[in-house]
Amino acid sequence: MVEFDRSAFIAKFQEEATDLLQRLNEGIISLEADPSNRPLIDQWLRDAHTLKGSSRMVGLMEVSDVAHRMEDVMVKVRDGEMAYTADMTDTFFEALDTVLFLAEHAGKESAAEADFEGVTSRLAALAAGGAPAAAAVAARGDEPQPTRLQTPVSTAEPLQAGALPDEHDDQPDDESACDARTPGTRQEAQREEKLTSREQTTVRIRTTQVDRLLNLVSEVVIAQIKAGQRVRDLRASAARSTEALQTWARVKTLLTMLAEDQSAALDVDIRALDEVLLSQRTELAMLAKDYADDTSRTSTVVGDLQEQAMELRMLPVSTVFNTFPRAMRDLARQYRKDVDLVIEGGDTELDKKVLEEINDPLVHIMRNAVDHGIEPSAERVAAGKPAKGTITLAARQEGDHIVIDISDDGGGIDPAKVKAAAVRKGYLSEAEARSLSDREARYLIFEKGFSTAAIITEISGRGVGMDVVREFVVERLKGALDVESDFGRGSTFRLTIPLTLAIIRALLLRVGGQTFALPTSSIEETARVERSEIIKVEGREVIRRQRRTVPLVHLRDILGVESGADDGVSKIPIATLGFSGHRIGLIVDEFVGEQQIVIKTLGTHLKRVDNVAGVTILGAGEVVPILNVPDLMANGRQLTGVRMRRQGATKEKPVEKGPSRVLICEDSFTTRELERSIFEAAGYEVETATDGAQGLAKLREGLNPDAVVTDVQMPNMTGFELTRAIKSDDALKGIPVIIVTSLERDEEKAEGINAGADAYITKSVFNQDTLLDTVERLIR
Amino acid sequence: MTSGELGAGSIANVQVAEVLRRRAESLAQIQDEETSRDTRGLLLFRLGEEWYAFPIEGVREIYNDYLITRIPRVPDYIFGVVNVRGEIVSVTDLGTMMRVPSRTQRGPDEELPSAIIVANDRCVTAIVIDEIGDIVEVPRESVEPALSTLDKTQAEYVAGSVYIEGRLIGIVNLDKVLEPIGDNA
Numbered sequence: 001m002v003e004f005d006r007s008a009f010i011a012k013f014q015e016e017a018t019d020l021l022q023r024l025n026e027g028i029i030s031l032e033a034d035p036s037n038r039p040l041i042d043q044w045l046r047d048a049h050t051l052k053g054s055s056r057m058v059g060l061m062e063v064s065d066v067a068h069r070m071e072d073v074m075v076k077v078r079d080g081e082m083a084y085t086a087d088m089t090d091t092f093f094e095a096l097d098t099v100l101f102l103a104e105h106a107g108k109e110s111a112a113e114a115d116f117e118g119v120t121s122r123l124a125a126l127a128a129g130g131a132p133a134a135a136a137v138a139a140r141g142d143e144p145q146p147t148r149l150q151t152p153v154s155t156a157e158p159l160q161a162g163a164l165p166d167e168h169d170d171q172p173d174d175e176s177a178c179d180a181r182t183p184g185t186r187q188e189a190q191r192e193e194k195l196t197s198r199e200q201t202t203v204r205i206r207t208t209q210v211d212r213l214l215n216l217v218s219e220v221v222i223a224q225i226k227a228g229q230r231v232r233d234l235r236a237s238a239a240r241s242t243e244a245l246q247t248w249a250r251v252k253t254l255l256t257m258l259a260e261d262q263s264a265a266l267d268v269d270i271r272a273l274d275e276v277l278l279s280q281r282t283e284l285a286m287l288a289k290d291y292a293d294d295t296s297r298t299s300t301v302v303g304d305l306q307e308q309a310m311e312l313r314m315l316p317v318s319t320v321f322n323t324f325p326r327a328m329r330d331l332a333r334q335y336r337k338d339v340d341l342v343i344e345g346g347d348t349e350l351d352k353k354v355l356e357e358i359n360d361p362l363v364h365i366m367r368n369a370v371d372h373g374i375e376p377s378a379e380r381v382a383a384g385k386p387a388k389g390t391i392t393l394a395a396r397q398e399g400d401h402i403v404i405d406i407s408d409d410g411g412g413i414d415p416a417k418v419k420a421a422a423v424r425k426g427y428l429s430e431a432e433a434r435s436l437s438d439r440e441a442r443y444l445i446f447e448k449g450f451s452t453a454a455i456i457t458e459i460s461g462r463g464v465g466m467d468v469v470r471e472f473v474v475e476r477l478k479g480a481l482d483v484e485s486d487f488g489r490g491s492t493f494r495l496t497i498p499l500t501l502a503i504i505r506a507l508l509l510r511v512g513g514q515t516f517a518l519p520t521s522s523i524e525e526t527a528r529v530e531r532s533e534i535i536k537v538e539g540r541e542v543i544r545r546q547r548r549t550v551p552l553v554h555l556r557d558i559l560g561v562e563s564g565a566d567d568g569v570s571k572i573p574i575a576t577l578g579f580s581g582h583r584i585g586l587i588v589d590e591f592v593g594e595q596q597i598v599i600k601t602l603g604t605h606l607k608r609v610d611n612v613a614g615v616t617i618l619g620a621g622e623v624v625p626i627l628n629v630p631d632l633m634a635n636g637r638q639l640t641g642v643r644m645r646r647q648g649a650t651k652e653k654p655v656e657k658g659p660s661r662v663l664i665c666e667d668s669f670t671t672r673e674l675e676r677s678i679f680e681a682a683g684y685e686v687e688t689a690t691d692g693a694q695g696l697a698k699l700r701e702g703l704n705p706d707a708v709v710t711d712v713q714m715p716n717m718t719g720f721e722l723t724r725a726i727k728s729d730d731a732l733k734g735i736p737v738i739i740v741t742s743l744e745r746d747e748e749k750a751e752g753i754n755a756g757a758d759a760y761i762t763k764s765v766f767n768q769d770t771l772l773d774t775v776e777r778l779i780r
Numbered sequence: 781m782t783s784g785e786l787g788a789g790s791i792a793n794v795q796v797a798e799v800l801r802r803r804a805e806s807l808a809q810i811q812d813e814e815t816s817r818d819t820r821g822l823l824l825f826r827l828g829e830e831w832y833a834f835p836i837e838g839v840r841e842i843y844n845d846y847l848i849t850r851i852p853r854v855p856d857y858i859f860g861v862v863n864v865r866g867e868i869v870s871v872t873d874l875g876t877m878m879r880v881p882s883r884t885q886r887g888p889d890e891e892l893p894s895a896i897i898v899a900n901d902r903c904v905t906a907i908v909i910d911e912i913g914d915i916v917e918v919p920r921e922s923v924e925p926a927l928s929t930l931d932k933t934q935a936e937y938v939a940g941s942v943y944i945e946g947r948l949i950g951i952v953n954l955d956k957v958l959e960p961i962g963d964n965a
Contacts, residue, residue, distance in 0.1 A: 219866060514850060559852035602851070603861060604903040605870035608962030610853045615861060615868055623849035623863045 010106045013058045015204070017103045020051045021096055028092045035077075035084030045074055051099070062116050063102045066095050069123035082129055091126055095119050207352070210312050217309040218598040221503065222617055224302045225595060227295045234288040241281040248277055310351065310499070317395045317402075318346030320359050324393065327363060331370045336750065338377050338388045339370055345395035350402050354497060357476050358404075364469045365406045365493045366391060373410030373491055383488070385409065401479075402499060407492040413485040415441035422447070425777075442483055443582075446470045473497070474630045475613065478504060478519060478599075504599060506616070506626065507575065508592035512561035515624045517597055517616055518586075522629040524578035526591060528571035540640055543574070543585060550576055551640040552585040558635045559611060577629060577636075584636045599626060611635065660779055661685040663703060665695035665710040665722060666740075675709060675740070675771070682772050692717030696725050699732055706779040709771070712741040712752070720755045727756030736778035740771070800842065802915050818920050822942070824913030824949065825896065827875050828882035831949050833942070834907075836915060838954040840897045843906055846871075848892070855961060862895075862906055869897060870905045872957065878937045882910050903958040918942050926950065 027044040031037065048071045055063035070092060076082040098119045105114070252270060259266060321343050328341040350358070374380075374389035381387050392407045415438040422428045422444050428436070436444075445466045470481040479497030498504060498521070506517040507526065525545065534541050534552065541552040552574065556562070574585045597616035602609060613628035662684050666672040676686045687703055689695035693716040695708065708726065712719035719739050726732045736758040741748070752760045759774045821836030843864060848871050850860040857877035861868050875882030895906040926938040939953035 215866075561850075561852055600868050603868040603870050603905075605872070605905040605958065605960060606851070606854065606858070606861070606962065607960040609851055610962075612851055612853075615849065617863055617866070621863060622847075623861055623868065625849065625851055 010058050010060075013054050013060070014103055014106065015202070016054055017051060017063075017099070018202075020047050021100050021103075023047050024051070025093070025096055028089055028096070031084060032086065032089050038078070041074060041078045045071060045078065048074065055099075055103070058106070060102060060106055062114070063099050065120055066099050066102075066116070066123065069120055069127060070095055072127040073123060076127065076129070088126060091119075091122050095123055205312075207313075214309050214313065217306055218503070220302055221306055221596070222598055224295075224299055225618075227291075227298070231288065231292045231295050234284070234291055238281070238284040238288045241277075241284045245277045245281050248273065306503070311349075313352045314349040315352050315355055316347045317350050317355065317358075317404075318343075320355055320362070321346050321393060321395070323359075324362070324366070328366060328370070328391065331367055335370050336376070337370055337374045339374055340388055340390045341366075342390060342392045343394075344392065348395040348397055348402060350395075350497075351499060354402075354477060354499075357472075358495075358497070361469045361472050361477075361481075361495065362393070362404070362406065364466075365495075366393070368466065369406060369408040369410065369491070369493075373408035373412075375411050379411075397499070398496075401496050404495040404497075405492050406495070407490060409490040412487040412489055412491050413442050413445065413483070414487055418442065418444050442485055445483065446481075471630050474522075475628060478521065478613075480521070503596055505594060506597045507594050508618075508624065509555075509573070509575065509588045510590040510592055511555045511559060511588050513589075514561065515592060515618075515622070516555075516559075517624050517626045518575060518577075519613075519626065519629060520594060522577050523575055524583065525576040526573070527576070528573050531570060531572060534572070545576065545585075548583065550583045550585045551637075552587055553636040553639050555586045555588050555632075557639055558586075558632055577633060582633060582637070584633055584640065586632065586636065597624075597626070659683055659685050660706040661687065661704075662775065663687045663689065663695060663698060663705040663708045665689045665692055665708065665714065665719065667691055667711060667714040671711065678771060679709075679775075691715050692719060692722035692725075696722055699726065699735075700729075705735060707736045707738060707775050709738045709740055709775070712739060712748070720751055723752070723755040723757050736775075738771075738774055738778065819917040820920050820923060821915060821917055822949070822951065823896065823915050824944075825909040826911040826913065827878070827880050827909050830880060831913065831947055832909075832938075833916075833949050833951050834896065834898055835951065835954060838898045838900060840899045840904065842912065843895045843897050846892070846895065846906070858961065859892075859908065864897065864906070867904075870961075871895065872905045872907050874907050874909055874952075874957070877957065878934050880934065898954055898958065900954055900958050903960055905958060907957070916944060918944065923951065 024044060024047050027040060027047070030040055031044065034040065048067050052064050052067035052071065055061075055067060073082070073088065073092075077084050077088075098114050098116060101114045102116070252274070255266070255270065324343065325341055328339060331337075332339040369391050374391070375383070375385075377387040380389065390409050392405070394405045394407070396403055415436075418441050419428070419433040419436060422441075423430055423433050427444065427447055433441075447467060466481075473479045473481045473495060477497045479495060482494045482496070483491060484494065485491035505520040507520055507523060508515055508517055510516070527545075529543060533543055535543070537549070542549050543552060544550075573588050573591050575588060575591075576583055576585045597618075599614050599616060601614050602612065611628055611631045612625045614626045615623050616626055618624055660683075662679050664672055664675050664679070664686060666675065666688070667690050672688055672690075676688060679686045687698060687705060689698055691714040692710065695710065696717065699705075699708070708722075710719040710722055717725075719741065723737045723739065726735060726737055733756075737756070738759040738761065739752045739757045740761045741752070749760055758778050761770055761774060822833035823836050823839050824831055824833050826832075843862070846862045846864075848860040848862055851858065854860075857873045859871040859873055861870050863869075874880075892908055893910060894912055895908050896912065897904065897906045899905075923940045923942045926935055926941055934950075937953055937956050938950040939956075940951045942949050942951060
């Protein structure tokens, strides 16, 4: 199985241990002054116990053992079996320092430098009340100890730590051995060093405080952007001043020519104006240059500030990934697959906010990989692959993005199967399907409600498809989800997300007299095209770009804003959006420019607005809506009519043949009538049968329903038998079979699937909507 | 507290300050005085020909001189959003929302009247109305259920009514006004 990465938990443990050790140390000091303080002892014991438990959780067995032995001693003190002595203080301090050292060096080789054996033996001796070693060993024998600690104390004089076989301990401490205050010079030095380093390590801050700080930083970033605009304004102003000077020079020549009898007064004025204009230009140029220099200097600082501030919220992805081995085991069990999970790049860091959002999409993709990707072992072996499938989760940073690849070595996505499913479900016509490239076909899995699964179970195919995952990624994480697949060899889903959700690059554009921001990450191209390049195909406007036909749509139509006629403009600005294999060209009024923007929400009142992902505040305080790319794509495709939806496909199908008909096979009267009422309410024609045999008879008589809904346990013929009969009958096998049952065990589910059922709904999750949804999806 | 002139003219800043001062006072009094427990603070405002009121505890501030950014494809009663010191707040046209004829729908270049920023524990919005009136304290028992004669759409938005100087004032149901938009997506 997967190696369990404890690094993230160790960090958490270290944080906790720091607090616990602090309290334990303080407790010892207080106890020395007041050895019989029972509440103090109890508190101390609780802390030691916590330390023992948490260290064991993260696999720091040495720490756990030291804590355990400290407890042993303190319990005796509490129970009056032993009096608290000054010796104990020293040993406890030493033990706590060892714990601190072990905790801080967890997972590092240097951890071996700790005098673990010495400390445990001294604690054991204390617990044994200074009695001979035999007693100490016996005392320890009472309780189960972590295996590693079973090493019997090899000397009759446990206090002589130096006498223990300890290669790491090259410290000549024989003379101090009898004194429990073992630490020699080296350890003393170490303790000193620990003290200083502890001061510098970490400060815990509330996340709200970090967020507030980040808010302020983004205000500074906005101010900086504003300053950048001012620099441009100043430069333009300086340029105009130069222009003025040049014009003046010409006017001056003209004046001197015209006014032949140059009066002294005019001369003075001319010279004065000369001077003023010249100095004004110089001043402006200087000002522009100085300000530009200042701005660029602060810009570096602001950039660093922003980066540092963002880093405050960065956490390793392992904090999320670490729960996956367990989740994967559960998924593999659920789908009866044999799967290994390999995690790579767990220490890649990501904004905490992004991390919080990333878990669900990843789980969905992994579930998809287990369900649709990895083949059953027998199939794998037959294909010459190892019986056990492998899913790899690899994270890495690429520039200002994090890329997470979820790869499986399963069957890959079969373009033919996807196309067939798309045609069956009415997304595409046969002809359209044939013209689709394999790559385009693979993207069909991102279509709304699309599932290639041959069988619908509650776990997959319940509507949370890849479309939902992709939309979530693009909408919430401002990222992208892509798929690569090698049929027969496996698939890779690639999740690309920005390091932070707070700041993105965006293209500012104008439509209908209003400015909008469009995230640059989804723009494939911006161009100003000649009117003649726009061609009409079947009443739709398109352009040809790089040998591809890109449908065009007016952004003003998607947004429903008024916009002046653009007939007079010769070059038309078009921003081409690329989104999961689809392209669309947005016609806008004007491009304003590209810049970094700080994302803000639309406020608490407007939770979700079509086409708008949020707003940003520009330099001048102007609020600009940020457009939502998935919405634009969906709405734009609807407008251009290229949406591969049923409207187009159904035209080729025969005209509606009236209401759909279902056959319900169910022996329970109540359930039968309940199901009947559900379907009738939804406009279905309903036929019923009280068992499988009756149902099959009706089918063979030519009932020809659009779907069969059947129970499993029925007299005469079970639902499984009925399903098998239907699926092995050439005349009937096209009819979808939905099994509704109270049998929830995996074996039964598997039997249903093997029998050839198209969907399997357990009564425990049964409700009107699932039933109707499932049937509707199967018969459309 | 005085009920003052209801039909006060346009709101000058002085008046706004006065309104806020009185509001602060009344808020302070709610905690100080035992008797105030039996009264309700209301901020009166005019919408078309009618006078309405917001419960004072829902009023956050009065906001002037704002620049609205229109947001496409939102309900017709949403003007857009404004930037209130870095916080993005939606702007609601209460007249359109409650289907009360009012002058809040203006041409693009016309200046908008003052907005009242209201909030509950979930949402904040700036509400554009025709005219802001006074803050009054009314005895709690004088608040009656909303008139049954109200239009159905209006009835939803009115939580109660009260007579002040012979005029019937509808108390706006802020929780209804502040229902998040597009939440079901």
